[in-house]
Structure formats: C-alpha cells, structure tokens
Amino acid sequence: xxxxxxxxxxxxxTTNAPIPKVENLPIPSPAHFxxxxxxxxxxxxxxxxSHALPDFLEKPCTLKITLRNFQSIFSWELKNHSxxxxxxxxxxxxxxxxxxxxxxxxxxxxxxPFCDLTDLWNNMHETYIPRVVAFKGNxxxxxxxxxxxxxxNMSFDPPDFEIVDxxxxxxxxxxxxxxxxKISVDRLRRHLSLVIxxxxxxxxxxxxxxxxxxxxxxxxYVLDKLIPNTNYCVSVYFEPKNLRAVIRSPLKCTLLxxxxxxxxxxAIIGGIVTVFLIATVFISSIVTLKRIGxxxxxxxLPDALNFYNRPAWIFPEPPPLEAVDTVDxxxxxxxxKVRDYNSDDETDSEDETAPRVSAGGYTRHxxxxxxxxxxxxxxxxxxxxxxxxxxxxxxxxxxxxxxPPLVPxxxxxxxxxxxxxxxxxxxxxxxxxxxxxxxxxxxxxxxxIFNVNLNSVFVRALDNxxxxxxxxxxxxxxxxxxxxxxxESSFLIPREEGMPPPFPSTSEEHxxxxxxxxxxxxxxxxxxxxxxxxxxx
Amino acid sequence: xxxxxxxxRKCFWPxxxxxxxxxxxxxxxxxxxxxxxxRVTWQNLKLxxxxxxxxxxxxxxxxxxxxxxxxILSHTQPVKRHIEEAFYxxxxxxxxxxxxxxxxxxWDEKHLKQIQIGLxxxxxxxxxxxxxxxxxxxxxxxxxxxxxxSGDRETLLNNLKLRRYFNRLGNFLKDKKYxxxxxxxxxxxxxxxxxxxxxxxxxxxxxx
Numbered sequence: 001x002x003x004x005x006x007x008x009x010x011x012x013x014t015t016n017a018p019i020p021k022v023e024n025l026p027i028p029s030p031a032h033f034x035x036x037x038x039x040x041x042x043x044x045x046x047x048x049x050s051h052a053l054p055d056f057l058e059k060p061c062t063l064k065i066t067l068r069n070f071q072s073i074f075s076w077e078l079k080n081h082s083x084x085x086x087x088x089x090x091x092x093x094x095x096x097x098x099x100x101x102x103x104x105x106x107x108x109x110x111x112x113p114f115c116d117l118t119d120l121w122n123n124m125h126e127t128y129i130p131r132v133v134a135f136k137g138n139x140x141x142x143x144x145x146x147x148x149x150x151x152x153n154m155s156f157d158p159p160d161f162e163i164v165d166x167x168x169x170x171x172x173x174x175x176x177x178x179x180x181x182k183i184s185v186d187r188l189r190r191h192l193s194l195v196i197x198x199x200x201x202x203x204x205x206x207x208x209x210x211x212x213x214x215x216x217x218x219x220x221y222v223l224d225k226l227i228p229n230t231n232y233c234v235s236v237y238f239e240p241k242n243l244r245a246v247i248r249s250p251l252k253c254t255l256l257x258x259x260x261x262x263x264x265x266x267a268i269i270g271g272i273v274t275v276f277l278i279a280t281v282f283i284s285s286i287v288t289l290k291r292i293g294x295x296x297x298x299x300x301l302p303d304a305l306n307f308y309n310r311p312a313w314i315f316p317e318p319p320p321l322e323a324v325d326t327v328d329x330x331x332x333x334x335x336x337k338v339r340d341y342n343s344d345d346e347t348d349s350e351d352e353t354a355p356r357v358s359a360g361g362y363t364r365h366x367x368x369x370x371x372x373x374x375x376x377x378x379x380x381x382x383x384x385x386x387x388x389x390x391x392x393x394x395x396x397x398x399x400x401x402x403x404p405p406l407v408p409x410x411x412x413x414x415x416x417x418x419x420x421x422x423x424x425x426x427x428x429x430x431x432x433x434x435x436x437x438x439x440x441x442x443x444x445x446x447x448x449i450f451n452v453n454l455n456s457v458f459v460r461a462l463d464n465x466x467x468x469x470x471x472x473x474x475x476x477x478x479x480x481x482x483x484x485x486x487x488e489s490s491f492l493i494p495r496e497e498g499m500p501p502p503f504p505s506t507s508e509e510h511x512x513x514x515x516x517x518x519x520x521x522x523x524x525x526x527x528x529x530x531x532x533x534x535x536x537x
Numbered sequence: 538x539x540x541x542x543x544x545x546r547k548c549f550w551p552x553x554x555x556x557x558x559x560x561x562x563x564x565x566x567x568x569x570x571x572x573x574x575x576r577v578t579w580q581n582l583k584l585x586x587x588x589x590x591x592x593x594x595x596x597x598x599x600x601x602x603x604x605x606x607x608x609i610l611s612h613t614q615p616v617k618r619h620i621e622e623a624f625y626x627x628x629x630x631x632x633x634x635x636x637x638x639x640x641x642x643x644w645d646e647k648h649l650k651q652i653q654i655g656l657x658x659x660x661x662x663x664x665x666x667x668x669x670x671x672x673x674x675x676x677x678x679x680x681x682x683x684x685x686x687s688g689d690r691e692t693l694l695n696n697l698k699l700r701r702y703f704n705r706l707g708n709f710l711k712d713k714k715y716x717x718x719x720x721x722x723x724x725x726x727x728x729x730x731x732x733x734x735x736x737x738x739x740x741x742x743x744x745x
Contacts, residue, residue, distance in 0.1 A: 059591070095725050098602050125733040127725050129597060147592035147725070151732060152582065190736075242579045 061144030068157040070184035075114035085134035095127040156238035158249035169224040199233040229258035567666035571742045585728040596718035606698040625663035630703035632656040639715040
C-alpha cells in the first residue's frame with residue numbers, strides 16, 4: 001500500500017473557491033507594470049482570499065462514521081456543493097502508532113462518498129485520523145482530515161423493521177443481517193440498547209427488549225394491550241448507553257382495526273355471559289353465606305308482624321290453658337345394696353328385684369354409713385342377720401317387692417322375714433357414736449348399715465294412693481359417709497335389745513304386706529303435713 | 538386527555554433532577570463501583586474530547602507510541618480490590634498531569650477545571666473504597682497473605698507499569714517543552730488509556 005507522507009498544514013487549508021487558471025489571466029506587458037497596478041493586484045488577491053478565509057479555516061468536508069446494519073461505514077460530504085469531484089481516495093492513520101497515513105484498499109479512486117471500514121477500525125479506544133481527497137481527474141480538489149474517536153463520534157443508524165398489525169396488537173419485526181460481524185455484535189451488546197418506541201396521539205411508550213443469543217435474522221417484538229380503532233406509530237433505534245444523541249428511524253404507522261359487526265355480536269354475547277356469571281357468583285355467595293350461618297333468613301314472619309290474620313291480631317285469642325298433668329305419686333321403697341367389693345356381692349344381685357318407680361318417678365333410697373355398721377355390731381350375732389342394708393348407689397330394691405329377708409325385723413319377728421340372701425348379713429345395730437369395737441362389722445365388713453329415724457324425715461303423703469304398691473316410707477336422707485359423726489342426732493337411734501329395729505319402714509312393709517291399710521292409717525295419724533305432699537313424721 | 542401530558546411535562550424536570558441526584562448519591566457507594574465508574578468515566582471522556590476537538594493536523598507528525606500496558610489484570614482472576622487499585626493509580630496519575638502548572642496555558646481554563654474536579658472526585662471515591670476494603674479484610678489478613686501474596690506482588694507490578702507509562706507521557710511533554718502539539722498528543726493518549734481500562738474493568742466487574 002503506497003504511503004503518503006504526512007500532509008502538511010496547507011492541505012487542510014484548501015480553499016473551496018475556484019482557483020483561476022494562470023493561462024486565462026491577462027498578462028501585462030512590462031511597460032504596464034507600475035506600482036499602483038501591483039498594489040491593486042495584491043489588494044485584490046488579499047480581498048479574494050480574505051473572503052475565502054472562513055471556508056479556508058473551516059473543514060471543507062463533513063466526515064462521519066456510522067454503524068449501519070452492523071457495518072462501520074465511513075462517509076463524507078463536501079460542504080461546497082458546487083465542487084463536483086470525479087473520484088475520491090481515503091487514507092487513515094492511528095494516533096497511538098508512529099506510522100504515517102495508509103491508503104485504504106477498496107476505497108481508492110472511488111466515486112461513492114463512503115467506505116466500509118468494519119474490518120479496519122476495530123478498536124474502540126483508538127483515535128483514528130482519516131483523510132479524504134477529492135479529485136477531478138488528476139487534480140486534487142479537496143482534502144479533508146479529521147480525528148475520529150469511535151465511542152464518542154460513531155453514530156448508530158436505526159435498523160430496518162416492519163410492523164404487522166393484528167387483533168389488538170402489533171408485531172414489530174426488526175431485521176438484523178444474517179452474517180453480522182462479530183465485532184459489531186460485541187459493540188452493540190456493550191454500548192447500545194435497542195429501543196422500540198410506540199406513539200399514539202401524544203402518548204409515547206418506550207420498550208427496551210433484551211437481545212440474547214446471536215443477533216441474526218428477524219427479531220420479533222409484540223406490542224400488546226392496544227386500543228382498537230386507534231392510530232399507532234412505531235419507531236426503532238439504537239440508544240447508546242452513554243446517553244448520547246440517538247438517530248430515530250422514520251415512523252411507521254398503522255390504524256388498529258376496530259370492532260366489526262360480527263365482533264359486536266360477540267361483544268353482546270360476551271356481555272350476556274358476563275352478566276350471567278356475575279349473577280351466578282352473587283347467588284352462590286348468598287347461598288354460601290346462608291349455609292354457614294352468616295345470614296339468617298327466616299321464612300316465616302313472627303306472629304307480631306303477621307298482618308294477614310288481622311281480626312286475630314286485633315282481638316287476640318286468649319292463650320290456651322296450660323295442660324296440667326295429674327301426678328300420681330307412687331312411693332317406692334327402695335333398698336340399695338352396699339356393694340362391698342372385698343366380698344362376693346354379686347350373688348346378691350341375683351336376688352335383687354328391679355326397683356319400683358312411682359307414677360311420679362320418685363324412688364327412695366337410704367344411705368349407709370360405716371359407723372352404722374359399727375353400731376350394728378352390738379346386736380346379737382347369734383341371730384341371723386336381719387338388718388336392712390340400704391344401698392347407696394346403684395343397686396336398688398323395692399321394698400314392696402323385696403323379699404322379706406331384706407327388711408330387718410325385730411328380733412322376735414325377724415325370722416319371718418329372713419331369707420336366704422340375708423343369712424349372710426349381720427343384724428346388729430349399734431349406736432353410731434359408740435366407740436365400741438366394731439368387731440361385728442369386721443365380721444360383716446362388707447356391709448354398711450345405718451339407722452334412720454323416720455320421725456325426722458320427710459315422706460310424701462299419699463292422697464290418692466290406690467296403688468297398693470306404693471310403700472310410704474323410707475328415709476331419703478343423705479348421710480355423709482366420710483364423717484358419719486356429723487350425722488344428725490335425729491338419725492341416731494340408740495338401740496336396745498328388744499327394741500324394734502330403727503327401720504320401721506321395714507316393719508311397716510311387713511305390716512303392709514300383711515295389712516296394708518292399717519299401716520297407712522297409722523302413718524297418716526302420726527305424720528305432719530308440711531305441704532306439697534311431704535309429711536314429716 | 539391533555540391533562541396527563543401536562544402533568545408529565547410539569548413533573549419531567551423534577552423527576553430528572555431527583556433521578557440524577559439519586560444516581561449521584563447511590564453511585565457514591567462502593568458496592569456500586571460499576572455505576573460510579575460508568576458515570577464518572579463518561580463525563581471525563583466527554584470533557585477530554587471537547588478539549589481536543591478538532592485535532593490539529595499539523596501535530597500529526599509529532600505523534601508517538603507510548604506503549605500502553607495492556608496486560609494489566611489480564612492473566613489472573615482479579616478481585617474487586619485489584620480493579621480499584623489499578624483505577625486509583627490511573628486516576629491519580631492523570632490528575633497529576635493535568636495539575637501541572639504548564640497545562641494552564643494549553644487549555645481553556647473552564648474545561649481544565651472541570652476535568653480536574655472530575656478526576657479529583659474519582660480519586661477520592663476510590664481512596665474511600667480501598668480504605669473500607671482494608672478494614673473489612675483485617676480479620677482475613679493472615680489468610681489473605683498466603684492466598685493473595687502473589688496478588689499483592691502483581692498489584693505492585695501493575696502499578697509500576699502504569700507509573701512507567703505515565704512517566705513516558707511526562708517525559709514527552711518535557712522533551713517537547715510543553716508545546717501545544719505535545720499537549721494535544723498527550724491528551725489524546727490519556728483519553729485512549731482511560732477508555733481502554735474502563736472497558737476492561739467494567740467487563741470484569743459485570744462478570745462478578
């Protein structure tokens with residue numbers, strides 16, 4: 001490549017004014033040379049050149065480096081359009097290297113005003129010094145020199161693109177070359193961002209899609225969420241990351257299609273479906289709230305708000321009399337067995353009968369304490385156990401139905417009531433407060449016996465006791481089994497030999513079983529009615 | 538329909554100013570080294586280009602190859618601290634060149650002050666970041682001495698190469714007696730150096 005020497009300063013000072021040819025100028029004869037003439041010529045030359053000085057000092061060309069389709073295109077333009085060169089030649093040098101200007105191959109004696117320097121100007125950090133010489137024939141018309149620093153001087157032409165509108169969106173197809181030079185792709189990724197600008201009336205929206213992978217072929221970007229029947233204009237350009245000026249592409253506009261008649265029908269159908277869905281959601285929410293109890297819906301109005309039966313409302317009927325059931329009281333004497341778990345009590349349950357329940361549902365039972373069992377130890381042990389064991393708890397026996405052996409008898413009459421199950425029971429009754437030995441209770445440790453003073457208890461009076469099954473009395477007092485010392489004295493019946501057992505009810509049962517009416521008359525004479533059917537003896 | 542663009546126009550400049558303020562504040566954080574380098578470097582490059590445009594053609598015959606050390610941080614896996622140290626050395630040396638007394642006659646005072654302020658800010662920022670990194674790594678010093686012992690040596694070598702390079706620039710100015718052409722040539726070379734390392738370091742930081 002021929003190397004031109006460094007251009008001298010005068011090259012940059014090439015004037016744009018047409019240089020008059022020496023042969024066209026009139027040649028004065030020596031006789032005509034005089035001082036005034038010379039002065040006039042000198043002044044004229046100075047005047048002419050002074051007018052040309054601005055052009056002389058300014059650059060005669062505009063030099064540009066542009067990235068176009070990923071090609072680094074160096075172009076130039078003469079400012080003086082009157083100068084029409086026939087061809088151009090391009091030289092360049094690099095500031096960091098001591099070498100001189102080098103002619104660019106492929107850009108020598110060219111008629112086009114641009115040159116592709118993609119493969120030559122590779123380094124972004126270098127400062128390149130290009131020189132363009134315009135010739136007309138063999139005459140050098142213009143020489144232009146400049147310094148180019150690519151990061152600040154390179155401009156980026158917008159890429160080619162197309163827009164295709166569709167239903168509600170626009171497809172922007174950016175066309176990249178299939179064989180883009182690698183250096184240009186790297187330059188784009190490092191220093192540039194692709195921008196797709198969407199304009200609608202006065203609203204401008206910028207999209208900056210990320211370009212990943214190879215930048216080759218068509219790149220499609222979709223503009224969605226657009227308003228039908230609206231004119232949209234699209235522009236695509238590269239934006240340098242150092243926020244330099246950008247070169248926008250010409251706008252490409254399209255009018256988005258509006259709703260067609262068929263589409264209006266579909267809109268109506270869509271509206272109906274929407275209303276239906278809303279109604280369904282509303283009804284289902286109401287039903288759900290009602291089911292979960294959030295809404296209480298009553299089908300019937302309260303009577304106070306019931307205005308249909310106006311006469312009844314005005315003249316309300318008297319409330320019906322309350323039906324009062326007659327109550328038949330059936331006294332049932334129940335014996336409750338004290339279940340001693342240390343002994344075999346289960347066999348006793350076999351002989352127990354079902355408890356008798358009065359018409360009024362009353363059952364009576366007594367409580368048995370330990371001390372009473374102690375009190376019962378003073379009774380003769382020789383005799384068969386005839387004491388009444390009154391159960392506290394589960395086992396109940398109706399005395400009316402009970403076998404006579406359940407009822408303690410006086411010693412003289414005990415044998416009548418004795419029966420098999422009671423043979424095992426002790427019949428001794430003792431003073432519960434006595435501290436005597438309870439050896440008898442030990443022998444009958446599985447039995448708890450206590451005495452009840454029927455005179456101090458309340459029993460229910462029988463007014464219409466036609467049922468002979470009703471037995472009038474058994475005490476229904478509760479006794480503190482834990483502390484039998486706290487028993488009322490009324491419960492205490494000192495027992496002496498020969499005295500009737502402290503459970504006159506048992507005797508009364510016997511009497512009842514033998515002679516029920518007389519027993520009743522006796523009970524009625526000695527009872528004190530305290531009201532509500534209860535009688536205190 | 539016109540209310541929205543009016544609102545946008547009214548709020549545009551305040552938003553821009555706030556954005557610039559936030560950017561400048563946030564970029565002072567050492568965690569945003571890339572953002573800071575990007576912002577400050579481009580500012581300095583634009584100033585340098587304004588100062589050297591147009592380049593006098595007559596000075597082309599005095600141009601010289603200063604042999605920019607391009608192998609710095611090329612062979613190892615540099616940590617952030619090494620990048621900060623290299624950039625700190627470059628910024629300091631450039632600041633020293635533009636602070637010489639003879640520079641005032643060569644350039645427009647306004648541009649000169651702007652470039653000096655920009656370089657000074659960069660030097661201060663990098664100093665602060667290096668101090669912070671030293672405090673953070675005090676606990677790991679013993680371990681680092683073994684691991685990055687070679688790293689420290691390489692840092693020293695890199696700094697030495699950079700200082701030699703800037704010495705060449707200084708000697709060129711001195712030899713050319715601080716002529717206009719010498720300053721123009723040195724300015725173009727400094728612009729080349731700054732952009733070259735800016736490209737390299739930002740690529741390394743992005744990889745991290």
